[in-house]
Amino acid sequence: MQKDFIELTINDIPVWVAPETTLLDAARAIGVSIPTLCHDPQLTVTGACRLCVVEVENKDGTTRLEPSCSYPAQAGMVVRTNTREVRNARRVIIELILANHPHACQTCVRNGRCQLQSLCREYSIDEYKYEGARREVPKDTSTVAITRHPDYCINCGKCVKVCREVQEVNALEFVNRGFSIVTMPALNLPLSETVCILCGQCLLKCPVAAIRDRSYVREVEAVLDEKKRLLTVQVAPAIRASIGELFGLPPGSLLTRKIPTALRRLGFQHIFDTDFGADMAVMEEGHELLERLNAGGPFPLITSCSPGWVKFMEHFYPEFIPNMSSTKSPQQIVGTLTKTFFAERRGVAPSEVYQVAIMPCSAKKWEIGLPQNSRNGLPDVDAVLTTREFADLLRLHEIDLPSLPDSDFDLLLGESSGAGVMFGAPGGMMEAALRTVCSIIEPGSDRLEFPVLRGYGGIKEGSLIVGDTELKLCAVHGLGNARKVLDAIKSGEKTVHFLEVMACPGGCVGGGGQPLPTTEDIRKRRIEAIYAEDRSKPVRLSHRNPAVQEIYSSFLGQPLSEKAHELLHTGYSAREPHGI
């Protein structure tokens, strides 16, 4: 037993850790939290910022400084994490960063949620010490979802690494060297002309304001003030499990019934739920699966609700276009039905209706602009706000979300089942679809939970016997995982009938629009909240959602009917540049 552990002392406290443990983790184990800027447990270690240095004693009694994030603990080591020299070194490093960084906290979107700012406070930095040249690189506002501000970049490299190692998109690179080094797309192309899928994972990793939301808060504020159009809004499943964090609540707090109250106070007249769109997506995509089972393919049927994934597929794997479910995403389903069904019922022109979608996702901003998501030149969804922007909008209107009274979403497009909310968790979209598909194939056999699809695994696989068919299932999140599975399917190594792909690690609860920080632990807690929300719902199967039944009986007819095809389905095409 003991042999597997090594002993060292950190700040004179004995610590036992497994070999290969870093000094950073060993210190954390005894409650010493060393500051870091470039280290992230999900990414490879590069030891670039040197902020995490600690003092290590040499055999001859002298000392040296080593970066704790990358230095392995060794038996007998004597480590001190907070000596005068260590604090001085960290202070100098912070001051050096500031010397090459805009002095602009007051007007900065990261004000109050910036790691550099917090460090300055922790190390009582009270002046700008070094004055000198600053690297000046123009900002990149080419995309509809995220903007890059290289002047603020501290070159921690986390954006490059998450894009390369987790998403395997490789849209960002280190360019130049020395004092001029900067992270940007290869050839200094605008981000909009690259394979970037706008997932926003780089933004989540960025410790400063070098990658930002393209914010639509001002635009929505203006529309709310004008009150000219019929104001409608939809809220994605994952929002209810994460927005509380932006109001000081612990991760995993559910604020489902506070959100409609807040939206009404903002002036929205009709509060819809993307969960309802998810229920509709289950109906359509579930029937696509049934059709393919009857027709014998093509398999796998691949989900299409994650726009980051759709864009990735179009850049990197267009050969899978025939496999893609043609069902629109829940956001676009609610948008379309708002501008058609709802507008018709209210007797107003679609142009009179304005719709905001509150999303955990930056790629949703791209999705609403796709030509197939407009009708007669009018977009089905007019603006997307990320979870963070939604919280900003609420604060701007003096709304303290957690202390609001409860209320409900509006009928019809606001009524949802537990299956709908499951779209917020990775594997949840597939689970929701299977609930309905199983009960159609085996009427009366209410199968509600599919343990193989639960939990945080990046690639979850299993098979399901339904009727006399064995369905091979696979659900992945994070596009690096998607690549592995797609490549295995292409090579014939793997057979899958139904494949769920969510672009972001952790699915939508880990989307690029979610509160900062979004760590693995926080993602897991949001997932648990989604599961709890599902279990608390009286109706947990999409086809039993009365609103869904009503829409089909009074408007669409059957799933996959001609009208359903016209309104709720979409198409894909290979996208330039072709990714490798």
Add this chain to the structure above:
Amino acid sequence: MKGVEWFRSVGTEKCPGTKVFSLTGKVKSTGLIEVPLGLPLSELIDHIGGGAPEGIRVKSVQAGGPSGGCIPLERFDTPIDYDSLKALGSIMGSGGLVVTDENTCMVAFARFFLAFTQHESCGKCIPCREGTKRMLEILDRITQGQGHLEDLDELRNLASVIQRTSACGLGQSAPNPVLSTLRFFEKEYLAHIQDKCCPSGVCKSLLTFHILDTCRSCGLCARNCPVSCISGEKGKVYLIDQDRCIKCGQCYRVCPFGAVAKN
């Protein structure tokens, strides 16, 4: 050819063998030389290099290339081996030995080497990428006569953080020239900062050229001035327009009567 045993029989106990150096600067014979480790610096410079050319007083030797350190004349008894060089804040490094004389400004000299390593930084880690830039800017200010006394402590502090925290040898050794000149030639730094004067007459911003009363108004300086900023007429002392002077030193060199002074 002669085997390990023979090789180890030369040099010192801790640092056996020989080492090739590139001897340059103010010595009579420059070039590549191979010497046993442990040889005193003076031996190498005076015997092999033949000492300084006539009329030149050696001041120091920069050992180890751009990342090395400067060793003053008083320490030329130092044996050349890894530990002795390290103790003086220098390194064996590339084996470069640059001998300097009274006409070398040690601040400008350190700045020159730091500019090289700063330019070579790969940019990965903050202390090297950002720190060498700020050190260089401080040295720039000092050589331009805009230094402050506190700059010296700041240089020392930055240098030690860069040495101790940089990720690779480039950053770890980049501050050596600055630290070693600060250690052995602090006076020169102080002259730049307090007296606004470069004792070796190298730092142009701190230089002025004046024409003394001994001027015989021959006009040679005016004809040689590349920016034509010297004016005068027969029988009067010529005058340099200080605002336009680029401190090239041409007038100083050509005046046949030694009537141009620099300070």
